[in-house]
Amino acid sequence: MASQKIIAVYLFAKLTKYNSGKAVALSHGGIWASETGGENPALLINRPRPAGRGSPPLADMPEDPRMKSRYSIFSLARNALNYHKDWERAWRSPEPKAEYDAVIVGAGGHGLATAYYLAKNHKLTNIAVVEKGWLGGGNTGRNTTIIRSNYLQDASIAIYELARSLYEDLSQELNFNVMFSPRGLLMLCQTEHEFRALKRTSHANRLAGLDCRMITPEEVKRLVPIVNDDPACRYPILGAYYQPRGGTGRHDAVAWGYARGADSMGVDIIQNCEVTGILRDGDRVTGLETTRGTIKTKKIGVVTAGHVSTVCQMAGVRLPIESVCLQALVSEPIKPVIDCVVMANTVHGYISQSDKGELVIGGGADPYNNYSQRGSFPALEHTVTALVETFPIISRLRMLRMWGGIVDMTGDRSPIIGLTPVEGLYVNAGWGTGGFKAIPGSGYVFADTIANGRPHPIAEPFGLHRFIEGRLVDESVAAAVAH
Amino acid sequence: MLLITCPVCGAEGDETDFHAGGEAHIKRPATSDPGNISDAEQRDYLFMRKNPKGLHFERWRCDRGCGKWFHAARDTVSLRFRAFYRVTELPPRDLMEQATGEWREFFKDKLAQGESRS
Ligand SMILES: Cc1cc2nc3c(=O)[nH]c(=O)nc-3n(C[C@H](O)[C@H](O)[C@H](O)COP(=O)(O)OP(=O)(O)OC[C@H]3O[C@@H](n4cnc5c(N)ncnc54)[C@H](O)[C@@H]3O)c2cc1C
Ligand SMILES: [Zn+2]
Numbered sequence: 354m355a356s357q358k359i360i361a362v363y364l365f366a367k368l369t370k371y372n373s374g375k376a377v378a379l380s381h382g383g384i385w386a387s388e389t390g391g392e393n394p395a396l397l398i399n400r401p402r403p404a405g406r407g408s409p410p411l412a413d414m415p416e417d418p419r420m421k422s423r424y425s426i427f428s429l430a431r432n433a434l435n436y437h438k439d440w441e442r443a444w445r446s447p448e449p450k451a452e453y454d455a456v457i458v459g460a461g462g463h464g465l466a467t468a469y470y471l472a473k474n475h476k477l478t479n480i481a482v483v484e485k486g487w488l489g490g491g492n493t494g495r496n497t498t499i500i501r502s503n504y505l506q507d508a509s510i511a512i513y514e515l516a517r518s519l520y521e522d523l524s525q526e527l528n529f530n531v532m533f534s535p536r537g538l539l540m541l542c543q544t545e546h547e548f549r550a551l552k553r554t555s556h557a558n559r560l561a562g563l564d565c566r567m568i569t570p571e572e573v574k575r576l577v578p579i580v581n582d583d584p585a586c587r588y589p590i591l592g593a594y595y596q597p598r599g600g601t602g603r604h605d606a607v608a609w610g611y612a613r614g615a616d617s618m619g620v621d622i623i624q625n626c627e628v629t630g631i632l633r634d635g636d637r638v639t640g641l642e643t644t645r646g647t648i649k650t651k652k653i654g655v656v657t658a659g660h661v662s663t664v665c666q667m668a669g670v671r672l673p674i675e676s677v678c679l680q681a682l683v684s685e686p687i688k689p690v691i692d693c694v695v696m697a698n699t700v701h702g703y704i705s706q707s708d709k710g711e712l713v714i715g716g717g718a719d720p721y722n723n724y725s726q727r728g729s730f731p732a733l734e735h736t737v738t739a740l741v742e743t744f745p746i747i748s749r750l751r752m753l754r755m756w757g758g759i760v761d762m763t764g765d766r767s768p769i770i771g772l773t774p775v776e777g778l779y780v781n782a783g784w785g786t787g788g789f790k791a792i793p794g795s796g797y798v799f800a801d802t803i804a805n806g807r808p809h810p811i812a813e814p815f816g817l818h819r820f821i822e823g824r825l826v827d828e829s830v831a832a833a834v835a836h
Numbered sequence: 837m838l839l840i841t842c843p844v845c846g847a848e849g850d851e852t853d854f855h856a857g858g859e860a861h862i863k864r865p866a867t868s869d870p871g872n873i874s875d876a877e878q879r880d881y882l883f884m885r886k887n888p889k890g891l892h893f894e895r896w897r898c899d900r901g902c903g904k905w906f907h908a909a910r911d912t913v914s915l916r917f918r919a920f921y922r923v924t925e926l927p928p929r930d931l932m933e934q935a936t937g938e939w940r941e942f943f944k945d946k947l948a949q950g951e952s953r954s
Contacts, residue, residue, distance in 0.1 A: 662887035666937060673883035675858075676912075720856040721838075722912045724889045730837055731852045764883045820883045821875045 421617040423528050443609060444616035449623050449645050453481045455652035455803055456641060458628050458664055460484030462493040462604075462789065463781055464656035465611035465622070466796020467803070472618035474797070475804035480620055483643055485627035489608030492658050493789065495758035497681045497715040499694055499703065500790040501538045501599035503558050503565055508814035508826050509767060510561045515811060516794030520602060523793060529610030531602050532708075537693040538599030539573065541580075541743070543588035547699050551594040558596075565596045579690050579746045587742065588699055601694060601705055601713075607792055631668040637776035638668065654779045654803050659724065659759025661782035670773045672780070673820050674761050679718040679786050680728035682736075682755035686710030690746070700739035704747075712747065714740060718760060718786055728757035760785045767826035770799055771808045771816040779803050780817075840896065840908070843920040847901030857895035859885050860907050861926075861942065886938045889913060893927060893939060926952050 422428060422441065432440055455471065457464045460482045471477040482488075500520055502513035519526075520533045542548035551567070558565045570590045574582050582590055612622055623645065630642030631653065640649040657664050659676040686709050696703040702716045716736025719728050733755060741748045763769060763783040768791070770781045781799045784791060798809035808816055814826055838851040847853070865877045886892070892912050897905050909918040909931045919928050926932065929952075932943040 660889075663889050671884055671938070672887070673879075673885060675885045675887050676889075721851075721894065721910075722887065722892055723915065724912045725915055727915070729851060731850070820879045823875075 421528075421613070443613040444622055447621045447623065449481065449483070449626065449643070449648055450621065451647075452640075452649035453479055453621070454650070455480045455654065456648060456650045457482040457654045457656055458641070459491070459655065459657035459660075460488035460608070460612070460622060460624065461491045461656065461658060462489070462607050462611065462792035463658075463784065463795050463799070464654070465489075465608055465615060466792050467654055467656060467781065467799045468620045468622075468796075469611045469615040469618075470796050470800035471804060472615055472620050475800060477804060478619035481648070482615070482620065482622045483626045483628060483641070483648070484622070484624045485644075487624050488612050488622060489605055492679075492758040492760060493608050493792070494605055495681070495756055496604055496789040497703070497705070497713050498601045498604050498789055499538070499599070499696075499705070499715075499787075500533070500535075500602055501596050501694075502563060502790070503538075503540070503554060503594065503596050503599070504828055505554050505557055506767075506826050506828060507557075507561060508811075509828055510558065510563065511811050512768075512794050512798065512815070513791055514561070514563060514794075515797065516791045517598070519793035519797065520790075521598075523602075523607070523610070527610035527614050529606060529613060531606045531610050533600065533602045535598040535600040536705075537576065538596045538696070539568075539576065539693060540594040540696045540698060541573070542591045542593055543697060543699040543743075545591070548591045555594050563596070564598055565594065568593050568595045576693055577691060577695055579744050580695070581743055581745050588697075599694060602789075604789060607789075611792075611796070628664060628667070631664075631778070633668060633775065636774075638778050651777050652779065652803055653777060654781060654799065656781045656799075658761050658782060658784065658788075661761050661780065665773070665778075665780060668773075668775050668778050670775055670778065670780075672769065672782070672817075674763055674769070674783055675722055676724060676759050676761055677718045677721065678723040678726065678728040678757040679715075679760045680733055680736075680755060680757045681713065681715040682733060682752050683707070683711040683713050684747070684750040684752050687712070687750065691744075695743075697739060697743045700742060702736045702739035702743065704740055704744065711753065712750065714752075718762070719757075723757075724759055726757045726759055762786075764820070764829075765825040765827045766829040768795070768815050769817055770795065770812040771802060772806075773817065838910075838915060838917070840917065841920055842898040842901050842904070843906050843922055844898060844904045845902035847898055849900065853898075853900045855897040855899045857897055857905060860893040860895045886942075888937050888939060891918065891931065891935055891939065893935075895923070924953055 454477055457468050464482050468482045471480055500517055502517040504510050504513055523531050540551055542551055555565050555567050569592055573590050573593045616622055626643050626645045628641050628643050631638060632640040638653050640647055655661055655664050662672050662674050665672055691706045694705040705713050707713055719732050761782050762785045766785060769783040773780055798812040801809040802812050819825060840854050841848050865873050865881055890911060890913060892910055894908050894910060895905055896908050905923045907921045907923055909927050918931055921927060926946060932947055935943055
């Protein structure tokens with residue numbers, strides 16, 4: 354453990370150009386802060402966890418600053434007696450004010466988490482989140498909820514593991530059950546090449562202090578009894594990469610929990626309010642045109658996923674992003690057959706089982722630009738074919754629903770977090786097919802970036818400058834399926 | 837399902853018979869002036885992409901027909917193809933006129949000069 358901590362600190366030092374004293378101050382107010390000034394954020398990555406799957410003891414938690422009455426077993430009992438007629442609203446529906454200190458565009462998980470941490474960690478409460486539809490109705494409400502942090506590059510590991518570790522006690526932090534379920538995640542090795550690539554990833558991950566290991570075909574079969582272990586099949590299982598504390602969460606609850614938390618600290622979440630223009634005075638932003646009037650502000654955070662190009666274009670900012678459709682589907686509910694997440698990158702499919710019993714299935718994105726939230730049939734067929742080959746038992750299942758979301762793809766498959774050439778305009782996008790897992794960490798560092806007008810050390814490698822400097826954070830080969 | 841017609845050999849098929857090749861009409865700056873490329877130009881070439889909500893211009897390949905690359909104009913909201921044209925050509929004039937945003941900028945001087953080849 355001690356040596357892992359040293360490596361984590363080293364990793365952090367490599368990532369940041371700021372002195373650690375400053376960085377510590379920046380992370381202040383998070384759940385790791387203590388009276389003495391908080392811990393080094395690098396230790397977020399390696400925060401010791403209690404053994405087993407439980408959450409840390411409640412005594413660890415700071416006092417809840419919110420006025421909202423807390424959800425608890427007692428409030429549940431009280432409301433049950435009233436036939437659940439008197440629950441207070443989880444958030445207000447305010448009219449937009451004429452001016453805010455900052456406005457976040459897009460009430461997906463990333464936008465809401467950003468607003469939450471702006472209010473909580475940086476005491477910016479005269480802020481708004483504007484959303485063209487309903488909150489959480491974009492990709493956040495459409496994803497297959499895989500949470501993992503086994504990326505290849507150090508910069509990626511830092512942000513995804515910050516997010517994953519925040520997920521561990523997010524339900525307590527938000528007083529809202531986000532159903533984080535670290536049920537274990539497997540990436541199957543179905544070719545020699547894939548075996549070597551994942552072994553390399555697991556070495557990189559272990560050096561960074563992640564809890565992961567390679568497992569044998571026998572262990573795979575024990576963890577996933579329904580997997581096809583026929584050594585003569587087209588893509589036999591040669592082993593797997595295993596991250597025991599990867600898993601899933603409840604997508605809507607993450608959006609709702611952050612929304613309720615932000616709202617209770619005074620953040621205005623304004624739904625049915627589409628941004629139609631960005632007002633500028635020379636090289637700086639001065640406000641927004643929306644379908645509910647003009648809003649003045651000096652700081653705008655654009656967090657609109659598939660619509661990030663169209664919104665940034667309103668300020669004349671071009672982005673290295675293309676929008677494509679990613680689909681997913683669920684089967685009819687069945688008895689429990691799989692209690693972990695399994696990804697099969699070679700054949701392009703992944704699977705987990707929801708608490709309702711539905712198999713949640715995803716695969717690759719459609720190959721062409723698309724804003725229609727309607728994907729193609731061949732992409733779905735490809736995914737299902739892959740999974741039937743890997744899990745023959747599911748071949749006769751009927752599928753209940755399928756849907757698509759418009760995801761924002763960058764060339765190196767890493768996000769863009771940070772400043773833009775226009776002063777006061779910040780962007781957090783490019784999470785593409787895999788940003789649900791990143792929501793808490795992304796909101797945490799983006800809030801810090803907006804509040805201080807410079808990138809948070811963990812966000813710094815993800816700035817727009819990397820495309821000019823050729824300093825890509827290349828994750829395009831790290832996983833061939835989208836999740 | 838996208839329905840596609842190859843403007844070279846006339847083959848018809850769906851998207852599985854063709855290969856999507858991304859944004860059309862991109863020129864590699866280093867080809868014309870290798871000694872004089874700024875980092876920003878190289879970034880634009882490699883990574884910046886037009887990402888319109890609406891009329892878009894793309895490259896596709898006739899995978900199971902003649903194997904040639906060609907161009908297509910397609911709406912990214914309705915997903916309807918508006919035109920197929922050869923890889924050396926610019927889009928039909930009326931589509932260049934309908935283009936918006938960055939594509940409008942791109943086609944501006946081509947329209948003014950009455951060009952039809954890319
Ligand atoms: C099918 C599918 C499966 C996925 N599976 C996984 C997975 O297993 N694990 C994982 O980690 N990630 C997954 N992802 C990716 C993940 O869903 C996204 O990266 C993440 O949800 C993005 O969150 P966001 O807050 O940035 O965007 P969104 O949730 O899309 O929020 C953006 C919001 O901006 C709003 N908006 C857009 N334009 C405007 C405007 N002009 N004015 C105001 N508001 C505007 C939209 O209405 C939307 O609500 C998946 C995605 C899809 C589509
Ligand atoms: Zn052809």
